[in-house]
Amino acid sequence: MxxxxxxxxxxxxxxxxxxxxxxxxxxxxxxxxxxxxxxxEDGEKGTNPEELIGAAHAGCFAMQLSFLLNENNFTATTLDVDATVNFEDGAITKVTLNLVGDVPEIDAEQFQQIAHKAKEVCPISKLLNTEIELKVTLKKS
Structure with missing residues (x-):
């Protein structure tokens, strides 16, 4: 594609x-x-480049994870991803992806493995030249 x-x-x-x-x-x-x-600064209405990078990364990662789950015969009920972009001394120093997923019939270890693979192959993750941390929570349905 x-x-x-x-x-x-x-x-x-x-x-x-x-x-x-x-x-x-x-x-x-x-x-x-x-x-x-x-x-x-905080409080003013409008956006900024770091916020847009966070939104792009969260969206890309969630969609990538969904594809990988499908490849493993799972379908998520919900994948909720928050991205926190840290900026320090003129550089983006870290992005933290906080994932909460509701995926029927998957065990926590397999969910962790697929999520970490999604982080590695996500096109936005590949683009960023910074540390990317992933925190994973699987909801119990």
């Missing part, structure tokens, strides 16, 4: 006092505001 996706960022002004917007080809994000404050 081969495809291309596009996004756009527009920035006006200085790094600290300027502001910008981000749009995606799908228009899910359409001139979504971002600024120094949305990136480095």
């Amino acid at each position: 081969k495809f291309t996706r596009k996004a756009n960022a527009e920035w006006k002004g200085s790094g600290k006092d300027g502001q910008g917007n981000i749009s995606t080809g799908s228009k899910v994000l359409d001139k979504t505001q971002y600024s120094f404050r949305t990136r480095f």
Whole structure:
């Protein structure tokens, strides 16, 4: 499978006092505001690159895990993935994926193994040049 996706960022002004917007080809994000404050301070409405990386990683990982579970004859009821992106001294230093899964008829060890494989083969995991930690919880149905 081969495809291309596009996004756009527009920035006006200085790094600290300027502001910008981000749009995606799908228009899910359409001139979504971002600024120094949305990136480095809390409380301002808008997005930031690290939040978008976290969303992309969580989404990619959950879908990859779903495919791998299907290959092993399991179907998840729910895969809930939180991604925490740590930024320090100008670099993303770590991403923590916190997975809570509800998968009927799978044992905890097999779920752990498949989840860790998904972390390794997820295209966003491969893209990131940082430590990626995975925490896995299997709900008991």
